[in-house]
Amino acid sequence: MKKLALLLSTAALFAASPASALNNAMDGFTGYSVFSHPCPLCDAIVNFAVYQNTDGNWTDDSFFTNVSHNALSDTNGVWGSTVDSSAEYVYMYQPVNKDNNNPPDNSLIDFSVTMHANRLANVTSAGYFGGVFRNEIGLLVDANPHFDLDDIDLQVYVGDVPGDRTPNRANEGVFPGLDTTTTPIVAPTIAFSNLVSNLGAGFPPTPGITFLYGTLIPTDVSSTTVFYTSNQRPGYEWGETSSPGGSGALGDVPAPVPVPAGIILLGSAIAGAGLLRRRKNSLTAA
Numbered sequence: 001m002k003k004l005a006l007l008l009s010t011a012a013l014f015a016a017s018p019a020s021a022l023n024n025a026m027d028g029f030t031g032y033s034v035f036s037h038p039c040p041l042c043d044a045i046v047n048f049a050v051y052q053n054t055d056g057n058w059t060d061d062s063f064f065t066n067v068s069h070n071a072l073s074d075t076n077g078v079w080g081s082t083v084d085s086s087a088e089y090v091y092m093y094q095p096v097n098k099d100n101n102n103p104p105d106n107s108l109i110d111f112s113v114t115m116h117a118n119r120l121a122n123v124t125s126a127g128y129f130g131g132v133f134r135n136e137i138g139l140l141v142d143a144n145p146h147f148d149l150d151d152i153d154l155q156v157y158v159g160d161v162p163g164d165r166t167p168n169r170a171n172e173g174v175f176p177g178l179d180t181t182t183t184p185i186v187a188p189t190i191a192f193s194n195l196v197s198n199l200g201a202g203f204p205p206t207p208g209i210t211f212l213y214g215t216l217i218p219t220d221v222s223s224t225t226v227f228y229t230s231n232q233r234p235g236y237e238w239g240e241t242s243s244p245g246g247s248g249a250l251g252d253v254p255a256p257v258p259v260p261a262g263i264i265l266l267g268s269a270i271a272g273a274g275l276l277r278r279r280k281n282s283l284t285a286a
Contacts, residue, residue, distance in 0.1 A: 024063065026050045026089075029234050031169035032148045033251035034100055035241045036159030038201045041106040042249040043159075044095045044241040047133055047141055047149055048167075049175075050234045050254045051090040059085040063177035067225075068130035072191035072211075074123075079228075084124035087229035091254055094133055095241055096143050096222040100159065106243035107216035111188075111223065112196040113239045114208035119232050119256040126191040126209060126228035129178050133225055136175040142183040143222040149175055162201065162250035165236035178225055187224045189214035196240055200247045203238065216244070232256035 029050035036043040051063060059069055073081035093113065099105035133141040135149045148169065160168050188211040195205040211226045235257030242248040 024052045024054060026052050028171045029254045031167055033160040033167040033253055035249040035251035036100045039247045039249045042241050042243045042246040043100040045098050046253055047094040048253050049092045053088050057085045058090055067178045071125055071127040075192040078193045079123050079125050084229045087124050088231045090227055090229055092225050092227045094223055094225045097217045097219050099219055105219045106246060107218045108241050109216055109244050110210050110212045110242050112208050112210040113253055113255050114196050114206040114237045115255040116258055117207040120193055120207045122230055122232055124229045128187050128224045128226045131178045131180040132222060134176040134179050138176050140181050142181050143220045160251035162238045162252055165252055167252045185222050185224050186213055186215050186217045188212055188226055198240060198248050198250055201250055230256045
């Protein structure tokens with residue numbers, strides 16, 4: 001009974017993952033991580049949000065209407081050259097090159113998100129928006145000065161512990177969405193599926209998506225908000241920001257994750273129990 005109760009509570013957690021009633025930004029998957037280890041020259045703050053599509057076309061929702069949607073096709077062919085407007089989830093990230101560890105600091109060349117291979121195979125599109133996040137009181141989340149999604153002026157930086165599937169801040173609640181900015185921002189030029197690794201931190205090659213910047217992101221400058229789409233629900237995996245020649249700095253961000261085997265079995269058991277109940281009722285009626 002205890003095991004069943006645990007499975008039921010876990011199933012409720014995975015099944016709920018409710019989007020905000022105001023803007024569909026998912027509870028528990030809106031916040032930021034401070035990337036700082038093991039490369040202090042590659043550090044950054046990565047704001048993130050996962051948006052749940054509930055009406056069949058997320059691109060015309062008010063969250064996104066103030067910015068352009070720019071697709072980047074995978075050079076390895078996993079996804080194509082158009083934005084998947086019907087995908088259930090939109091995974092969004094905005095790396096900001098803030099020096100979290102005191103000078104010196106390097107420019108950033110790429111940002112990567114890792115995930116299981118079968119989840120990477122189900123990514124349906126990727127690209128970037130022509131703007132940045134607005135935080136919960138409507139201020140632009142850009143780099144000068146930099147505010148996170150919770151409207152905290154980040155003066156003290158505590159690096160995230162990568163790999164524990166817990167970011168610095170999550171569940172930031174409602175925020176207005178995306179908007180254009182007059183502050184200089186840098187857009188990626190290529191997005192591709194690949195193996196991401198950081199052997200210096202003990203992270204072996206892992207499937208993932210990399211956004212490569214043809215123009216480097218200098219200190220105190222933000223990336224545009226980048227995205228990819230998927231029909232797989234979110235959890236947390238590790239990501240990486242890198243500088244030319246650097247080993248990369250790590251932190252945890254949302255990414256598609258497999259449904260635990262116990263939840264699949266529980267769902268099958270519940271469905272089976274329902275079928276048996278319907279058969280019993282039909283026999284009784286007969």
